[in-house]
Amino acid sequence: MKAMLAKKLQNAEPTPTPTPTPTPPTQPQSVSTVGSGILSTTSSGTPLNKDPNFTKYFKMMKMGIPLPAVKQQMMKDDIDPDILDQDHNAPYTPKPALKDDPRYAKYFKMLKMMIPLPAVKQAMMKDDVNPHILDCDHNKPLPKIIPGLKEKLKKKPKEQKTWDKSAPKLKDDERFTKYFKMRKMGLPVGAVQNAMAKDGVDPKIMDMDPEKSLSQHEAEKDDEGDEKVVEEKPKVPKRRRKKLDWKPIGKDKVDKDSIWGDVSGLNLDLDMEEFDTLFVAQPSPDQKAKKKKAVTNEDGTPKKKKASVQTIDPKRGMNCGISLARIKIAFPVVAEAIDMLKENVVTPEQLMVLKECLPDKDEKYGLEQYLKKNGPSVDELCEAEKFMCAVLSVSNPAQKIDALVLKSNFATRRNEVIETAKAVETACDDVRISHRLKKLLAIILKVGNQLNVDGGNKAHAFTIESLLKLNQAKAFDRKTSILHYLVMVVKRNDEKNNETLLKFKEDITSIVKAEKISFSQMVLDELRKLQKELTSLEKVAETESERIKGCGDEGLVASLRMSVSELAGQRSRLKTSDGTTHFDKAILDNNDLALTPIGRFSIDAKVALEETKAYAEKTQKKFNAVLKYFGENDSLTPIQFFSTLGAFVKAFDKAVEDVQKEDKRKEREKRLLKMKEEKEKEAERKKKLKEEGGGSGSPRGSASSRSSGGKVGELPTTPRQKGKIQASRRASTMTSTPNNFGF
Incomplete structure (x- = not known):
């Protein structure tokens, strides 16, 4: 769009610049500084829309470019865009530079007299003039927004302006009726404003009240020269008071006859001085004096806060x-x-x-x-x-801080390493001695070989990782996995041999803790860190021992005094004396580290760390033996081995739960089927009894039929035959006795 605009501007015929009228030497050409660009305007009264400094922008408006886009271009050219808000038919009146503004000439004169800037600003505040005006560019006109305090601003009072009351309203003004008619026809405001710009009419007319005249709008418009002054609010000290945490009732919910009805008539005298003393926090006189002393100098002038010296970032x-x-x-x-x-x-x-x-x-x-x-x-x-x-x-503060920290937490860190290694060692022992786990793996091996019988030779063992595949392989019903089948086999084996292989996890509960342990990081790496820190501590202890030696006998004796905790924590060591080796808690001879508490700690810590290393190596060897026992690769780590075994235990428990649910479902279906069969048998028996009870009167019926001369199965047709049959039935009813079922 910008490229098209530039092309149109190049093709457009340039407006001929009017020849300036010669002016006397006493009336030189005026210069206006708008933004940072300099605009020269003649005193010939050239209208704004024909001024050569602004013809470019009026052409853009006539080409249909929206007014905001034109103003944006003016801002890029460093020209005040508010110029387009002025009357386009009136000549451009430049604003004076700030230093040439007669309203502020007094203060710039004070600055030229070498009066300090704060004093000049104080004088401006007394005259009710914004002192931050001096912070603006002196070579530019007064900006609309004056930088300064972010407080409430008010406009300087000005005289009430009058307007021509006989002027027509905007909607009735012949100059603008065309555009208001376009709005009534439903055209957008932007389209109407573009049409106004093409005709050289101020588009802002559409933003004004159509019920007011243009003269009234101009009179009500704020004067552009009014500056903003700061209204400083007095600071009201906040007084903190106690609050009663209650739940009030609304006035509309309180009846006149309630307990609160006559409360307003209660006359209660409160001692407000006593009330404020008890429930309103007031600063003490000493605090007020200190605060006043810190804020003001002896002469009462404000005291500046003393800035601290910064030699660091x-x-x-x-x-x-x-x-x-x-x-x-x-x-x-x-x-x-x-x-x-x-x-x-x-x-x-x-x-x-x-x-x-x-x-x-x-x-x-x-x-x-x-x-x-x-x-x-x-x-x-x-x-x-x-x-x-x-x-x-x-000297060496960082190393000494590290030494103090290590001395304080060495025992805790060492115990954590031992507990971690202990958890792995316990898990190794449990999986090694578990008889039920061993038998379960044997059953799995047999089932697996039965499945893979077509594959050739039978397997003699399988990896622990293979246990996780049991839950993935499914039978042809796509429901039963090999693990489900394994559980069913183990269950039948337990019932047959009175065993509890299904509860094999009770033998290896320790793997729950071991499967979360990274032995290399939590044990081996931690031991290496302790060794490195202890080596640094020994250097600090050696330096401290040299310092003690230079302090004389008094310093040496004082350093050799041991605290109760040191005596209690002193370790026994093997010591050979006169050819006899025995345990001794005495400090080793000819050891300068023993001269200081930090040195004695380094001696004991070194021995303790060596013991911990030996225990960690023992645990590592025990785990390697477990890997060999299971036939696993020696590159497998404890966390990999025990986490795999733990995942199998969880999957096995889930399969046991599924099999138990399936067994319960089958038992329930079996019971329902049995109940259904019994119910059908009972219904059949009742039906048979009913048939036998209903057939007992048939022979007599046949006899009566025969006596009546009819054939068996023939219906009576004559009234005589019907009468004989009815008589025979009455006689049978009177002579027969009821059976046991009540038929």
Whole structure:
């Protein structure tokens, strides 16, 4: 669309620029700055729609381009788009630059006199003028939106304007009746506005009230030169008061005769001073004085907040400050505890936070330069920088923090490794000694060989992974899987041999825990991490021992004093003395690490770690033996082996449940079938008895028939025969006795 527009503009005939009328030297050509572009306008009174600076945009409007698109193009050309909102037949009146505006000449003159900018703004506020006007570009006209405080704005009061009351309404104005008629015919507003733009009429006429005249609209329009001033609201201090948590009843639900009817007439005197003292929170005088002292200087002028010096990255300082705020311990005390490797001063969690806040090489250099320049005072530094300054004198603070953390959680981490290895070891023992699992696998092998009899030689074993295939292979009925059939076989075997192979999972319950353990990560990798951290701790302990040696005999004796916990946790070791080997809890001779608590810990931790490694190796060997026992590949990991076995146990239990449901269904159908057969037999018996009871009167009937002279099976035809038959029936009824079934 832009390409088509450019082509049309090139093909359009350029409007000849009118020759400017010569003007006296005292009336030079006026210059207007709109946006950052400079527009020159003559004083010849050229209408706006014929001004050479704007003919391009009026041509765009005549070509049918929407007004918003034309304004967008003007903004790209750095020209004020509101020019199109002015009267197109009136000459363009440029706005003066801000520094040339007579309304603000007074304040620019003050600036030229070297008066400080805050003082000039204060004078503007006294004159009820927005001081943020000075923050705008002085070489441009006053913008519509003045940058400043985000507070409620009000317009400067202005004089009431009058208009020609005899002017016609917009809908009755001959200049605009054509366009209002187009709207009545149903044309869209955009189409009507495009037609108005082609005719050189302001399209905004359609946005005005048609019941008012154009003169009235122009009079009511806000003056473009009115600036916005800031209305500062006085700050009302919030008073916190206690609340009563009750549930009120609406007024419309309260009857006059209720208990609340005469409440309004109650006269109760409340001591409001006592009430406010009890239930309204008021700041103490000391707090008010401190707040006032902090906000104002001695002369009452506002006091600026003292900005803290930042020698480190502000974002890092903020993050470290948030973390350090949770540690309610003085930074010098923390630094001393780290340097002297003191326990129970800072928790392991806090130590990890402190490690993240240690200064790096560049931060350390910057803080050292600041302290050299400004002295030892750190009052102007932020909290993160204060902590960094406190640990500047600590040698190897990161290594010492790691040593303290390891010392505090070594026992816990070691016990977790042992428990993890123990779970794998228990599972290995259970699957190795389970007799029911062994017999079940033998049954599976036999069933599998029976299925694969056409495949050649019989198999002698199968992998654990093959157990999961039992639930996938289906019989020809597409319902029964091999696993279902296996359960039925095992069930019959249990009933026959009085065994409980169906409950084989009771022998291997430990695999539930073992199938979630990654032995390589949770045991082997953790042991390697402990070994690496312990090696680093030993280096710290060696450095500490060298420091103790240089402190003299007093420091040496003090360091050798052991706490009760150290004495209780000291390990027994094999020691050879005078050719005899025995257990001894005494500290090893000629070991400098034993001079410090951290060194003694490293000695004990090293022995404990070696024992844990040996136990882990033992568990690994036991698992390898299990793999060999099952004939599996030695590359199989514990989590793979036990998770596969656990999945088979779950599938087997599900198959047992399915078989039991099927057996119950068959038993129920069998009972129903038996009940149906018994019911049919009973109905047949009753029918037979009924037939036998109804046939007892037939011989007499035959005799009567014969006596009446009729043949058997013939119906009586004469009245005499009918009478004889009825008499015979009455006689039979009177002489016969009823049977046991009541027929």
